[in-house]
Amino acid sequence: MGDALERRTSDVLDANADDVAEQEAAGLSAAMVDRLRLTRSRVFAMAESLRQLADLPDPVGDVVRGATLAGGIEMRQVRVPLGVVAMVYEGRPNVTADAAGICLKSGNAVLLRGSSSARRSNAAIVDVLREAVASTGLPADAIVHVSGGREVVGELMQARGLVDVLVPRGGADLIQRVVRGSSVPVLETGVGNCHVYVDADADLEIAERIVVNAKIHRPSVCNAAESLLVHEQVAAEFLPRITKALAAEGVTVHGDDAVQAYGIDVVPASEDDFSTEYLSLDISAAVVDSLDSAIDHIGRYGTGHTEAIVTRSLDAARRFTARVDAAAVVVNASTRFTDGGEFGFGAEIGISTQKLHARGPMGLQEMTTTKYVLTGDGQIRS
Amino acid sequence: MGDALERRTSDVLDANADDVAEQEAAGLSAAMVDRLRLTRSRVFAMAESLRQLADLPDPVGDVVRGATLAGGIEMRQVRVPLGVVAMVYEGRPNVTADAAGICLKSGNAVLLRGSSSARRSNAAIVDVLREAVASTGLPADAIVHVSGGREVVGELMQARGLVDVLVPRGGADLIQRVVRGSSVPVLETGVGNCHVYVDADADLEIAERIVVNAKIHRPSVCNAAESLLVHEQVAAEFLPRITKALAAEGVTVHGDDAVQAYGIDVVPASEDDFSTEYLSLDISAAVVDSLDSAIDHIGRYGTGHTEAIVTRSLDAARRFTARVDAAAVVVNASTRFTDGGEFGFGAEIGISTQKLHARGPMGLQEMTTTKYVLTGDGQIRS
Numbered sequence: 001m002g003d004a005l006e007r008r009t010s011d012v013l014d015a016n017a018d019d020v021a022e023q024e025a026a027g028l029s030a031a032m033v034d035r036l037r038l039t040r041s042r043v044f045a046m047a048e049s050l051r052q053l054a055d056l057p058d059p060v061g062d063v064v065r066g067a068t069l070a071g072g073i074e075m076r077q078v079r080v081p082l083g084v085v086a087m088v089y090e091g092r093p094n095v096t097a098d099a100a101g102i103c104l105k106s107g108n109a110v111l112l113r114g115s116s117s118a119r120r121s122n123a124a125i126v127d128v129l130r131e132a133v134a135s136t137g138l139p140a141d142a143i144v145h146v147s148g149g150r151e152v153v154g155e156l157m158q159a160r161g162l163v164d165v166l167v168p169r170g171g172a173d174l175i176q177r178v179v180r181g182s183s184v185p186v187l188e189t190g191v192g193n194c195h196v197y198v199d200a201d202a203d204l205e206i207a208e209r210i211v212v213n214a215k216i217h218r219p220s221v222c223n224a225a226e227s228l229l230v231h232e233q234v235a236a237e238f239l240p241r242i243t244k245a246l247a248a249e250g251v252t253v254h255g256d257d258a259v260q261a262y263g264i265d266v267v268p269a270s271e272d273d274f275s276t277e278y279l280s281l282d283i284s285a286a287v288v289d290s291l292d293s294a295i296d297h298i299g300r301y302g303t304g305h306t307e308a309i310v311t312r313s314l315d316a317a318r319r320f321t322a323r324v325d326a327a328a329v330v331v332n333a334s335t336r337f338t339d340g341g342e343f344g345f346g347a348e349i350g351i352s353t354q355k356l357h358a359r360g361p362m363g364l365q366e367m368t369t370t371k372y373v374l375t376g377d378g379q380i381r382s
Numbered sequence: 383m384g385d386a387l388e389r390r391t392s393d394v395l396d397a398n399a400d401d402v403a404e405q406e407a408a409g410l411s412a413a414m415v416d417r418l419r420l421t422r423s424r425v426f427a428m429a430e431s432l433r434q435l436a437d438l439p440d441p442v443g444d445v446v447r448g449a450t451l452a453g454g455i456e457m458r459q460v461r462v463p464l465g466v467v468a469m470v471y472e473g474r475p476n477v478t479a480d481a482a483g484i485c486l487k488s489g490n491a492v493l494l495r496g497s498s499s500a501r502r503s504n505a506a507i508v509d510v511l512r513e514a515v516a517s518t519g520l521p522a523d524a525i526v527h528v529s530g531g532r533e534v535v536g537e538l539m540q541a542r543g544l545v546d547v548l549v550p551r552g553g554a555d556l557i558q559r560v561v562r563g564s565s566v567p568v569l570e571t572g573v574g575n576c577h578v579y580v581d582a583d584a585d586l587e588i589a590e591r592i593v594v595n596a597k598i599h600r601p602s603v604c605n606a607a608e609s610l611l612v613h614e615q616v617a618a619e620f621l622p623r624i625t626k627a628l629a630a631e632g633v634t635v636h637g638d639d640a641v642q643a644y645g646i647d648v649v650p651a652s653e654d655d656f657s658t659e660y661l662s663l664d665i666s667a668a669v670v671d672s673l674d675s676a677i678d679h680i681g682r683y684g685t686g687h688t689e690a691i692v693t694r695s696l697d698a699a700r701r702f703t704a705r706v707d708a709a710a711v712v713v714n715a716s717t718r719f720t721d722g723g724e725f726g727f728g729a730e731i732g733i734s735t736q737k738l739h740a741r742g743p744m745g746l747q748e749m750t751t752t753k754y755v756l757t758g759d760g761q762i763r764s
């Protein structure tokens with residue numbers, strides 16, 4: 001599939017150029033057009049990502065647990081594909097190749113429903129991938145591009161018994177619509193209102209480095225930091241320092257009353273700011289009077305994605321990681337590490353913020369279920 | 383909790399006597415009244431089941447995976463509780479104690495909504511369990527009995543953000559209502575249209591023993607056999623033999639045309655029979671011309687619970703276990719082994735026939751999710 005994408009790059013770029021032209025004519029913002037635009041190197045990166053997936057171990061057939069039951073029955077719990085996965089997404093066209101690769105490698109068939117603004121690009125990518133799949137003797141229909149209007153998403157949501165799992169990936173509106181309306185089981189991917197809490201015992205140099213990286217490394221993604229919490233004991237020293245460092249990177253700090261009291265250059269934060277996933281060069285900031293206040297704040301405003309603490313205290317690290325309820329809890333590192341690639345899972349289908357089935361980055365293993373296989377020689381229950 | 387149940391058995395029996403009297407006055411069938419009725423020994427069995435749970439290892443804190451990431455971040459995927467579990471069930475009052483025990487042991491709070499016919503029994507059991515929980519210093523509200531009318535189930539289904547997972551356990555109507563209407567994530571428990579396929583290479587003595595056991599050992603449960611498939615090569619020998627053995631146990635065989643052609647005493651089967659979970663002393667029967675026909679039949683009529691093959695052929699066993707898509711696939715043993723107790727999980731919350739999160743018997747581990755804990759010393763992404 002990677003080789004085919006490289007061989008047929010021009011087909012993909014031609015289709016993409018038509019999508020880009022249409023969106024530019026429709027007045028889409030330059031930033032959004034950039035997300036849509038493919039280049040030769042972006043297509044090569046998609047191909048490389050597929051090759052990395054191919055090199056990962058196949059999860060299907062893994063024995064998760066096993067035992068010999070009392071009467072001598074051999075029991076194995078074995079990983080098997082989910083079946084038919086449908087993915088509804090808004091992101092860049094590279095999601096098409098990643099999702100197809102992950103689903104095929106984990107033994108699933110996949111229905112791909114991308115953004116209508118990228119429909120020609122996605123159709124071209126799927127066409128290339130289907131040809132590659134068919135050339136190996138596998139059915140091309142293992143990868144299907146779903147076209148049609150917005151009502152198609154509603155049809156996928158009601159296709160219980162035909163679709164085994166539905167994965168929405170995109171903005172909060174799309175995800176909420178799918179999660180609340182789908183009769184097909186859903187793997188919810190992540191809205192990330194991620195916090196960095198700078199503890200009383202923090203190394204402030206490390207804290208500055210982590211806050212800046214978590215905010216600016218890639219502001220538009222779900223594991224970027226959106227909110228900064230600072231313990232009051234270090235606020236007088238840290239807030240001016242971090243505000244200056246963030247300003248130098250073009251970040252606007254939205255501070256609560258306590259933050260404003262330090263006489264630094266911040267925009268006043270409303271209650272709404274603390275619930276907002278900015279996905280931009282903005283960050284909310286609050287002062288907290290204790291570790292437990294930070295944990296409470298995160299419990300109230302967090303979305304269960306990634307929450308970080310900066311501290312030298314082992315007690316604080318243990319309490320924070322035990323009590324904060326999120327897919328990933330990070331001590332002394334950037335929130336940006338919650339990522340399938342960083343975790344060694346290869347490309348990811350998304351980052352789950354739900355608790356059932358998968359939580360955190362979803363790679364090959366998360367696209368499987370299990371089956372119990374019992375082998376005996378005539379055992380009955382008495 | 384087990385000790386408290388034994389100490390306060392009379393309170394539970396008194397409440398149960400009132401439930402039983404009400405249902406007898408309302409004309410409930412003797413079989414249903416028997417399901418509802420508690421005795422001293424049934425309460426003691428509930429207590430014993432709780433003690434067995436207490437002896438099982440605590441799943442919370444188990445490290446599922448771990449790695450040191452490239453930059454030196456230590457990553458652990460750790461089991462944590464799901465949070466608030468709501469259970470809606472119709473079964474015997476012992477489900478109340480089992481579910482409370484499983485949820486508490488796995489660190490969850492539980493809302494228990496049993497059948498209204500058992501409401502006094504369930505309330506009394508929960509009262510005893512709450513007192514025991516509180517006596518250890520844990521909050522009594524870890525276990526809550528939910529009373530009120532039928533609309534309460536609808537409220538639980540919409541309590542997204544308050545309830546982390548909803549587990550319906552009971553008849554197909556209840557389960558379908560919850561699965562299709564709930565915005566809270568659901569763990570679907572099982573309708574079981576379970577098959578036993580007697581292969582051309584079967585040991586017919588073993589086949590007879592397994593079919594009879596799978597049908598009559600406990601006909602009212604989801605892992606009982608409901609349908610018999612016989613390879614045409616052994617049909618002439620096996621069908622008369624198994625029909626006689628089943629008739630001796632009071633079982634009615636509903637046979638398709640091919641089965642009827644063997645001149646044995648069967649009731650004609652309609653298409654509906656093959657889709658029916660009888661939960662009674664009835665079994666449907668069909669003749670198939672190959673292993674693959676049996677697999678196709680199971681794919682069409684099965685509910686993904688437990689499917690069994692009787693064969694001496696390793697090839698047939700491998701093909702059947704690979705191609706049949708179900709929570710449990712059994713070779714040469716009774717379908718009745720798909721059970722949390724038999725699997726060594728202790729009491730079970732139900733048997734999942736869905737593919738997400740848990741498939742098969744759900745014990746302590748299935749009532750948990752995971753959290754990634756990352757510990758570094760200042761790592762950022764570059």
